[in-house]
Amino acid sequence: xxxxxxxxxxxxxxxxxxxxxxxxxxxxxxxxxxxxxxxxxxxxxxxxxxxxxxxxxxxxxxxxxxxxxxxxxxxxxxxxxxxxxxxxxxxxxxxxxxxxxxxxxxxxxxxxxxxxxxxxxxxxxxxxxxxxxxxxxxxxxxxxxxxxxxxxxxxxxxxxxxxxxxxxxxxxxxxxxxxxxxxxxxxxxxxxxxxxxxxxxxxxxxxxxxxxxxxxx
Amino acid sequence: xxxxxxxxxxxxxxxxxxxxxxxxxxxxxxxxxxxxxxxxxxxxxxxxxxxxxxxxxxxxxxxxxxxxxxxxxxxxxxxxxxxxxxxxxxxxxxxxxxxxxxxxxxxxxxxxxxxxxxxxxxxxxxxxxxxxxxxxxxxxxxxxxxxxxxxxxxxxxxxxxxxxxxxxxxxxxxxxxxxxxxxxxxxxxxxxxxxxxxxxxxxxxxxxxxxxxxxxx
Amino acid sequence: xxxxxxxxxxxxxxxxxxxxxxxxxxxxxxxxxxxxxxxxxxxxxxxxxxxxxxxxxxxxxxxxxxxxxxxxxxxxxxxxxxxxxxxxxxxxxxxxxxxxxxxxxxxxxxxxxxxxxxxxxxxxxxxxxxxxxxxxxxxxxxxxxxxxxxxxxxxxxxxxxxxxxxxxxxxxxxxxxxxxxxxxxxxxxxxxxxxxxxxxxxxxxxxxxxxxxxxxx
Amino acid sequence: xxxxxxxxxxxxxxxxxxxxxxxxxxxxxxxxxxxxxxxxxxxxxxxxxxxxxxxxxxxxxxxxxxxxxxxxxxxxxxxxxxxxxxxxxxxxxxxxxxxxxxxxxxxxxxxxxxxxxxxxxxxxxxxxxxxxxxxxxxxxxxxxxxxxxxxxxxxxxxxxxxxxxxxxxxxxxxxxxxxxxxxxxxxxxxxxxxxxxxxxxxxxxxxxxxxxxxxxx
DNA sequence: TATGAATGAGCTTTCATTCAT
DNA sequence: AATGAATGAAAGCTCATTCAT
Numbered sequence: 089x090x091x092x093x094x095x096x097x098x099x100x101x102x103x104x105x106x107x108x109x110x111x112x113x114x115x116x117x118x119x120x121x122x123x124x125x126x127x128x129x130x131x132x133x134x135x136x137x138x139x140x141x142x143x144x145x146x147x148x149x150x151x152x153x154x155x156x157x158x159x160x161x162x163x164x165x166x167x168x169x170x171x172x173x174x175x176x177x178x179x180x181x182x183x184x185x186x187x188x189x190x191x192x193x194x195x196x197x198x199x200x201x202x203x204x205x206x207x208x209x210x211x212x213x214x215x216x217x218x219x220x221x222x223x224x225x226x227x228x229x230x231x232x233x234x235x236x237x238x239x240x241x242x243x244x245x246x247x248x249x250x251x252x253x254x255x256x257x258x259x260x261x262x263x264x265x266x267x268x269x270x271x272x273x274x275x276x277x278x279x280x281x282x283x284x285x286x287x288x289x290x291x292x293x294x295x296x297x298x299x300x301x302x303x304x305x
Numbered sequence: 306x307x308x309x310x311x312x313x314x315x316x317x318x319x320x321x322x323x324x325x326x327x328x329x330x331x332x333x334x335x336x337x338x339x340x341x342x343x344x345x346x347x348x349x350x351x352x353x354x355x356x357x358x359x360x361x362x363x364x365x366x367x368x369x370x371x372x373x374x375x376x377x378x379x380x381x382x383x384x385x386x387x388x389x390x391x392x393x394x395x396x397x398x399x400x401x402x403x404x405x406x407x408x409x410x411x412x413x414x415x416x417x418x419x420x421x422x423x424x425x426x427x428x429x430x431x432x433x434x435x436x437x438x439x440x441x442x443x444x445x446x447x448x449x450x451x452x453x454x455x456x457x458x459x460x461x462x463x464x465x466x467x468x469x470x471x472x473x474x475x476x477x478x479x480x481x482x483x484x485x486x487x488x489x490x491x492x493x494x495x496x497x498x499x500x501x502x503x504x505x506x507x508x509x510x511x512x513x514x515x516x517x518x519x520x521x522x
Numbered sequence: 523x524x525x526x527x528x529x530x531x532x533x534x535x536x537x538x539x540x541x542x543x544x545x546x547x548x549x550x551x552x553x554x555x556x557x558x559x560x561x562x563x564x565x566x567x568x569x570x571x572x573x574x575x576x577x578x579x580x581x582x583x584x585x586x587x588x589x590x591x592x593x594x595x596x597x598x599x600x601x602x603x604x605x606x607x608x609x610x611x612x613x614x615x616x617x618x619x620x621x622x623x624x625x626x627x628x629x630x631x632x633x634x635x636x637x638x639x640x641x642x643x644x645x646x647x648x649x650x651x652x653x654x655x656x657x658x659x660x661x662x663x664x665x666x667x668x669x670x671x672x673x674x675x676x677x678x679x680x681x682x683x684x685x686x687x688x689x690x691x692x693x694x695x696x697x698x699x700x701x702x703x704x705x706x707x708x709x710x711x712x713x714x715x716x717x718x719x720x721x722x723x724x725x726x727x728x729x730x731x732x733x734x735x736x737x738x739x
Numbered sequence: 740x741x742x743x744x745x746x747x748x749x750x751x752x753x754x755x756x757x758x759x760x761x762x763x764x765x766x767x768x769x770x771x772x773x774x775x776x777x778x779x780x781x782x783x784x785x786x787x788x789x790x791x792x793x794x795x796x797x798x799x800x801x802x803x804x805x806x807x808x809x810x811x812x813x814x815x816x817x818x819x820x821x822x823x824x825x826x827x828x829x830x831x832x833x834x835x836x837x838x839x840x841x842x843x844x845x846x847x848x849x850x851x852x853x854x855x856x857x858x859x860x861x862x863x864x865x866x867x868x869x870x871x872x873x874x875x876x877x878x879x880x881x882x883x884x885x886x887x888x889x890x891x892x893x894x895x896x897x898x899x900x901x902x903x904x905x906x907x908x909x910x911x912x913x914x915x916x917x918x919x920x921x922x923x924x925x926x927x928x929x930x931x932x933x934x935x936x937x938x939x940x941x942x943x944x945x946x947x948x949x950x951x952x953x954x955x956x
Numbered sequence: 957t958a959t960g961a962a963t964g965a966g967c968t969t970t971c972a973t974t975c976a977t
Numbered sequence: 978a979a980t981g982a983a984t985g986a987a988a989g990c991t992c993a994t995t996c997a998t
Binding site for chain 3 (some may be wrong): 773775777779780814833862865866868869870871872877879904912914915916917918920921922924927929942946949950951
């Protein structure tokens with residue numbers, strides 16, 4: 089069975105590991121293979137072959153196959169939502185408050201870029217969440233929970249300014265996320281296609297603004 | 306309506322295989338285990354144990370482990386999109402043409418119900434699509450393609466009636482699907498939660514109608 | 523008398539596991555190989571080859587390699603001291619009390635027979651005790667402790683009858699055991715040699731009686 | 740006396756190898772680990788870690804893992820019996836002939852001291868003898884054989900003086916050794932306990948003298 | 957001389973699949 | 978039809994040993 093808690097993933101980061109060339113090659117090969125075939129269908133001998141190293145080298149740094157997964161997903165998970173929530177909110181707190189559409193455009197562009205950059209890790213992460221209920225639960229508790237409260241504050245801010253509809257902020261966030269997902273998901277399944285971030289951002293923002301925006305007379 | 310036939314069709318296709326009690330038990334156990342742990346992390350001895358049969362019995366009807374997967378997903382895939390498009394078009398051909406919101410409400414309720422009814426199969430299906438590029442390709446070619454053309458026709462119909470915005474029908478379908486996905490996905494990850502279909506349908510329709518509807522003066 | 527039941531009990535406890543022919547063959551092969559080469563130097567493929575079965579069969583009943591060890595040593599350990607202490611004491615409690623030499627002769631003959639019968643298990647057990655401090659501790663706590671108190675009572679009985687010297691019973695038991703060990707150990711190292719139990723018993727008793735007996739005038 | 744030279748000789752033979760600090764550290768770590776866990780359960784990386792050196796250094800002096808074992812046991816084996824027999828005989832040749840009890844007391848004290856000093860090596864040696872039939876054979880041929888003939892001469896000397904019973908000298912040696920073993924063995928299994936050599940010697944001699952001595956009227 | 961990354965053979969273990977009963 | 982013992986290929990992993998730095 090794979091990683092049991094997201095907590096472990098947060099602990100490690102790749103930079104601290106001081107990897108050799110060959111060990112980085114192991115990670116690169118694993119990223120490709122895990123995302124293409126899934127964690128369980130990738131054998132460590134597959135990884136060694138693709139990475140051009142011996143099987144022993146695969147286990148030198150990453151004590152177990154799961155250790156490779158942690159090394160790949162750890163840094164990724166740290167970026168999934170915190171950026172979306174924390175950093176943006178900090179940014180807004182210190183700058184002139186723009187209108188909601190500007191806010192939305194920034195956050196959508198940022199997250200779509202993140203998706204595109206971390207397509208492979210995301211695919212592995214989703215696979216893992218779907219077959220490891222502990223991971224899902226921990227992820228939701230530790231990551232989503234905190235983000236929601238902060239995002240909620242932002243939504244309420246714009247709701248009070250009468251820029252967006254007075255729905256439950258969670259509902260609004262759901263629409264933003266799922267609309268972005270509508271552009272991101274197909275690219276996960278067919279990874280050779282590349283996401284046109286600018287156009288996608290424009291389209292997402294246009295649709296979301298119609299869906300939740302309030303026209304000022 | 307399609308909704309009521311889903312379960313029936315699934316049962317039928319299993320009956321066509323002339324399954325004994327024990328073999329049905331194998332399928333039931335596999336459905337649960339595959340969706341909870343994933344196909345690869347479920348062993349045939351797990352299945353046998355949960356199903357309360359011997360390992361030999363598992364192989365009597367379903368020659369391989371993959372055979373069980375096919376028996377589970379086959380009937381499911383045939384229901385994913387075709388019915389949604391096909392049957393609705395048949396419905397429209399035989400009834401008075403309703404407005405877009407009515408159409409939307411029907412299709413959303415139908416698909417959300419389908420999601421809820423086939424949650425487990427859907428989860429397995431997604432897992433499979435993410436780690437089996439062949440399956441993804443096959444699914445897209447055989448299922449999505451045909452549905453798109455038929456749905457496109459419907460969208461154009463309402464666009465010509467000036468009820469919805471003049472965007473690429475594919476884009477509109479993407480929003481409808483992804484908005485529904487926003488309600489369905491959390492239930493996949495936390496399968497104990499139950500989807501409130503009525504409320505979800507209302508919310509989806511409300512949001513989509515704001516996003517793509519055109520208000521008549 | 524206990525002696526005759528040892529082999530029987532061993533067979534019984536194996537039967538309780540409901541072992542098939544091949545699984546018994548695995549145990550037989552493991553007993554030989556472990557005692558000849560040691561547990562660590564015996565590979566499970568060795569066992570499979572010698573037992574004439576597949577490697578899978580080795581693991582069907584005994585989930586791990588250590589499981590085989592437990593199956594071999596479990597019944598053995600239960601016989602090491604308890605019988606020597608418990609049953610003999612019960613016997614004495616219910617029969618006419620013989621003199622110490624008769625008592626000694628019985629116990630020596632019994633234990634030497636036990637050694638000879640369980641030579642291989644004993645060798646494995648000693649190997650294990652020497653490289654597994656947990657096992658040593660457990661063995662001493664669970665087995666030796668209880669036996670000592672009961673044997674002590676017997677010694678004191680004969681000391682009060684002035685048949686043996688008034689040393690600490692533990693010291694006396696130590697001499698009895700180590701003298702027997704002097705006959706048993708060489709046979710462990712060279713297992714092809716067979717212990718002449720009658721002669722050995724006579725010699726042990728003769729020496730011990732000189733060493734701790736009290737001549738009555 | 741032989742006793743005091745044991746440690747010195749061991750140190751000498753290591754110095755002959757011109758060992759550096761780190762290499763001595765390797766031997767020290769190996770001695771501890773081999774005796775605690777057994778040779779097979781000790782990995783060379785364990786040794787390197789405990790010794791505080793790199794794995795490469797472990798192999799600089801001792802070409803193989805077995806080479807470390809030889810370096811540890813070689814000097815030990817040369818001391819096991821030869822000195823006991825040889826040096827004592829030399830001693831007897833040059834001094835007034837003492838009585839048997841004096842002889843016995845010296846030899847017992849000497850060997851118990853040797854046991855205590857070389858507890859760890861002895862434990863490793865026994866482990867090795869039990870899982871390596873070649874080693875047992877070699878040891879018996881090269882070491883025990885020679886010693887027996889010399890010791891036999893001594894026993895016969897005292898038998899002719901009518902100090903000890905007229906048993907086969909091998910039998911007498913067996914009792915002496917096994918009685919000492921009765922004190923030494925428990926300390927092997929629980930290495931934290933320390934053998935009280937003086938008291939043990941007194942007890943051993945007292946028991947042996949009763950067992951094989953002849954009271955002069 | 958010392959290091960530790962790298963190796964690869966071989967180990968323990970799992971599991972889909974078969975087949976005699 | 979049903980069983981479950983048996984199989985053996987392949988998986989994850991360990992570790993003694995080598996060698997470039």
